[in-house]
Amino acid sequence: MTQTPPPFPAFRPRRLRRSSALREMVRENTLTPADFIWPVFVMAGEDSETAVPSMPGVVRRTVDRIAQAAVEARALGIPAICLFPYTALEQRTEDCAEAWSPDNLTNRAIRAIKEVAPDIAVMTDIALDPYNINGHDGYVEGDEIVNDRTVEALVKMGLAQAEAGADILGPSDMMDGRIGALRSALESAGHSHVTILSYAAKYASAFYGPFRDAVGASAALKGDKNTYQINPANRAEGLRMVARDLAEGADMVMVKPGMPYLDICREVKDRFDVPTFAYQVSGEYAMMQGAAANGWIDGDKTMLESLMCFKRAGCDGILTYFAPVAAKLLNG
Numbered sequence: 001m002t003q004t005p006p007p008f009p010a011f012r013p014r015r016l017r018r019s020s021a022l023r024e025m026v027r028e029n030t031l032t033p034a035d036f037i038w039p040v041f042v043m044a045g046e047d048s049e050t051a052v053p054s055m056p057g058v059v060r061r062t063v064d065r066i067a068q069a070a071v072e073a074r075a076l077g078i079p080a081i082c083l084f085p086y087t088a089l090e091q092r093t094e095d096c097a098e099a100w101s102p103d104n105l106t107n108r109a110i111r112a113i114k115e116v117a118p119d120i121a122v123m124t125d126i127a128l129d130p131y132n133i134n135g136h137d138g139y140v141e142g143d144e145i146v147n148d149r150t151v152e153a154l155v156k157m158g159l160a161q162a163e164a165g166a167d168i169l170g171p172s173d174m175m176d177g178r179i180g181a182l183r184s185a186l187e188s189a190g191h192s193h194v195t196i197l198s199y200a201a202k203y204a205s206a207f208y209g210p211f212r213d214a215v216g217a218s219a220a221l222k223g224d225k226n227t228y229q230i231n232p233a234n235r236a237e238g239l240r241m242v243a244r245d246l247a248e249g250a251d252m253v254m255v256k257p258g259m260p261y262l263d264i265c266r267e268v269k270d271r272f273d274v275p276t277f278a279y280q281v282s283g284e285y286a287m288m289q290g291a292a293a294n295g296w297i298d299g300d301k302t303m304l305e306s307l308m309c310f311k312r313a314g315c316d317g318i319l320t321y322f323a324p325v326a327a328k329l330l331n332g
């Protein structure tokens, strides 16, 4: 309950904003590096990095460099890293078999990280888009993105990641029934400790554009993802997806994108009171970096403010490309 304040001058709210000491005393939320999950892009090769032009400051790294980055992230206090593979066009096939190869980029990166940074949580992405010739998260038959056959492939993909040592599986595909299928497959295969952070309230957003460049899926993508991702106009549907994924065995849930969807974050936290994460996606990152590079906004300040706002909206953590830069600033 919000108390009705007494009338002015008894109530002078500026009294509590007068000094930094008083402001610290009444601050309601905090932001620390422990709030971050850092999404990174993995590419083939050795000891190199390439820039992602639409995401200034973000690079794709080879597996060895990813392992190095994980060590650095952990030292900064970041608890989790999330892997996205950049697969060359020639490795994308109709059957998406690379998705569950034990030696694909993601699975090799998981093992490499575990060797040098065993105490950082490794999160993966489950969806077919990095392996599919058409850029879709599921199999395409005619003009349809088919559900059940895709779920079977996603389960194989998730099991291969669990086998490689993943701590957190992140199904971002938005097929129906994938959380339940994954959960029971994990149980049967002896991976009962592997957690699922489901992309539950995942919207069909134009803010994913730069990410599709980063994973090499933009050129490939035919059509849009409107038949599986949620319409940005819908609130109740987002909440239903969260309820559904929790009922099927998700340990944590995500709202995505982030900044334009803070209303959904707040409502998910209030209604379900489960570990709730938001993804500050590539377009949000690009937008802020672009404005900062032009001198139109203060990059560091807007970055930290945007991240704090996720905490205020009820999030337990944020997937953000800013993670290491923000952690350094927060660590002082």
Ligand SMILES: NCc1[nH]cc(CCC(=O)O)c1CC(=O)O
Pocket: 125, 126, 127, 128, 129, 137, 172, 173, 207, 208, 209, 210, 211, 212, 225, 280, 281, 282, 283
């Ligand atoms: N499986 C697809 C996937 N996983 C994460 C993102 C977007 C992340 C970002 O924009 O930063 C996407 C893009 C999409 O759904 O098209």
